[in-house]
Structure formats: C-alpha cells, structure tokens
Amino acid sequence: MDNPAVSTAAAPSTADRILDAAEDLFAAKGYSATSLGDVADRVGIRSPSLYNHFKNKEALYEAVLERLLAVFSAPLAELDGGPVTNERVFYWLEAIVRQHHANPNLARLLQHAALSGGPHTNELIDRLFRPMFRPDARIEGGALTLFENTGLQPWAVMAFNNLVMSYVTMAPMYRDLLGQDPFSETALENQLSLIKMLLHAVFEYKGDASGSA
C-alpha cells in the first residue's frame, strides 16, 4: 500500500524497533552489560533474528549512536552558521536542554563512554564537542572576557555542558531523592530557568575568580 520509506506515520519497521530497544538498554546499562537477549525480548523476537538486521552487536551499537548523533548535531551546526552573540547562546542552550529532555539517551551513552573509555569515545568527542572549540567560536561582545585571559573558557563551556548532561544522567536518582519526575514539563521549565539564571549571573559577574574559604 504505502512505501515504508515515504509512509507518513506507518508502524515502525523491525529494524527501528530494534534500534529503539537497544538505545534504551545501552543507555541504561552500557554496552557490555546489555545482552542481545534483552534487546530481542523487548522487540518481541528471538536474538538470532537480530542478525537479519545488524551484522553484530557492535554494528547495532554504532547504528544506535549514529541515529542519535544525527539528531544532536543539528543545533550545533545551527550555532555555527552565524556570529556567536549572547542571545544566540541562550537560544542554543535552551535548544540543547530541550533536546536532552526529549531524548536522554545520548547523554547517558556519552557518560558510559566517558567512564569506560570505549573505542567510540573519540568519535563522540569529535562529533559533539570539537566543533565548540573551533578558533572562530568565540562569544562576541566581550561577555566572556572574564575567561579570555585565564584560559578557563573551554572549561567553562564544558561546565555548562555538564550542567545540562548530568541532569539527565542523574535523573533516575533525582526521582527518588526529590520526589519529582525530572522529565515532567514543570521540571524542564525549572531547569531552564536555573541554567539561564546561572548564565545571566556569569555574564554580569565582574568580580575576580579567586576565592577564599
């Protein structure tokens, strides 16, 4: 009836359902702790059937990663297409936060990779973070001159990135600790205003960076 490649909202193909299941499991338990039996169970097939769609476990993992990276690289490329102004940093940060809320799995996968230093760590770095540190990727208007002379700018960028990502990787814990769903709509708004407030504070802060107890 309808070509699956053009269908508007057809039932997802088996390959897609395998990707969905594998993404969730890899993100939660990591690569080696995820068994193909678990994946197959979620899809509702037997594990040998997976090999009709993916060469092996490794290829499945890479396919999961590829699908996620395609989505998450978009806002970064968007920021790349113009001057890095204050307002666009806010806009971009909000886009990133919303994206991680919509799909927490990339952050979780990345966290697993960073912890165990798997072979995919380098690809993740190159695709997600390297573009942030291009020589022309400087914030204009002197908003962050505070960092310029201290060499702290890349670390500050990563700190804000941590703020966004570890919200997601720690989310299961927050559910128990604070008794709220960290992925609810109101939690999203809370996190957004908190991060924006921090960014505002940094933009406006003119004090020196040396602290004392």
Next chain:
Amino acid sequence: MDNPAVSTAAAPSTADRILDAAEDLFAAKGYSATSLGDVADRVGIRSPSLYNHFKNKEALYEAVLERLLAVFSAPLAELDGGPVTNERVFYWLEAIVRQHHANPNLARLLQHAALSGGPHTNELIDRLFRPMFRPDARIEGGALTLFENTGLQPWAVMAFNNLVMSYVTMAPMYRDLLGQDPFSETALENQLSLIKMLLHAVFEYKGDASGSA
C-alpha cells in the same frame, strides 16, 4: 611485627589490594562489565583466591562502596555540625572538590548506579545526598532567598553537585578534548576558581530567574 590495623605505612594486605583493584574497575566499567578475572589479574592472583577474602562478587562491591562512603561522608557530617553560613559553604565545596580529585572513583560509581538504577542506588542516595536536604540545612543570611520562593533550592544544590561530580566522570574525555590532564594540580585550581566564581555570581545575582530567548 606490626599489627596491620595499626601499621603506619605497611605493605597493603591482599584484601586491600583486591579492594583497590576492584574499586578502579567497578568505577570504570560498572558492576557487571567487571569480571572477577580482571580484578584478580590486577592483584596478581587467580580469581578463585578472591573468595578467600570476600564472599562473592556482590560482597566485594559492597565492601568497595563502604570504604568509599566512609571517606566521603566526612565533610558532609562536618557541615552538619554548625550553622550553614556563606563561608562554610565555600569551604565545604572546596573540600568536596579536593576529595573527588584525590579519588574520582566514588563519583564514577555513583554515576553508574544512577544510570542503571542498581540495587545500591538508594543506599548511595541516603548516605551522600539525603543529609543535604534536612529541614534545618538552609543557607543562612538570606544568600539564597532567590531560591526560597521558587522551590528551586534543592535543584540548585544538585546542580552544583553535578558540576563537581561530572567534572570527574567526564574527565577521561576532557583529557582528549582539551589536551590537559584534568587531575593535574593546575587543573584542580582552575576548577576550584571556576566553581567559586559561579557560586559568587549566584550569591550576588539579584535578577529574576525567568529567561527568554
């Protein structure tokens, strides 16, 4: 000659060497991805010999956790012993940061637990974070009145915690991305001044928390 429990700097016992090896491996790869063979190899013994010191893999994991929690609960208890003033928050934050630099493994273990929601997650939460949210654990002097009425305070506390912990859990990546050793002495000082600056900025910031793109 000397009682191992009182020895000043004696050679570590086999049990301690097992704990050291297991701690590193659990922290890097997580519980199920760590094999007892890996642990035994690091210690230089065969895996069945591990059972002379620990009942099973699970007990080994719990022993690792217990040893770490004993160390990391200390500064929290210290903060508990007096009024939560601005200065003491700075002092306490610095203590936490230094501790995570000295031993990154607790943060990594916690991150694994949060991601996969293992059975130990609750104990970690209770021992590490729950004390932060006691009813009397309010920052005095009105420094954070900004949060009081928004209900954001616990989330803000966790955000700063994320800042500290994800520095450690992401550290292997930062080594490749920024080309510096994240655990060097200068990197520690950089992170400290960055975090203190953020905290200062928050303390001084009086704007409203709602942002717009």
Next chain:
DNA sequence: CGGACCAATGTGAATAATCGCGCCTCTCAT
C-alpha cells in the same frame, strides 16, 4: 489467474567463549 520462484525475516538448535563460584589440594609461616 495460478503456480513457480525468490528475497526477506523469523525460529530452534548448536558452538565456543566467558563468568561466577564451589571444591579440593598444596604451601608456608607461626
């Protein structure tokens, strides 16, 4: 229009590797 053909996709059985773990033996210091 019916039947041969074929590619896609599922299954169960089998395999080799790994892992947690128990059992038994050996060794060595007190």
Next chain:
DNA sequence: ATGAGAGGCGCGATTATTCACATTGGTCCG
C-alpha cells in the same frame, strides 16, 4: 602441625554468533 591463603579443576549458566530450516509476501511467467 595447623590454619590462612594461594592455585588447579571444573560445573552450570549466560552470551554472542552461526546455521539449517520454516514461513511469508511479492513478482514474474505461462
């Protein structure tokens, strides 16, 4: 000698992977 601690052996379970085979749906030919 005696008991703590190390090694060797091997069982049973799990896993990734392969393979031979059944089923299905669609296509093409007569």
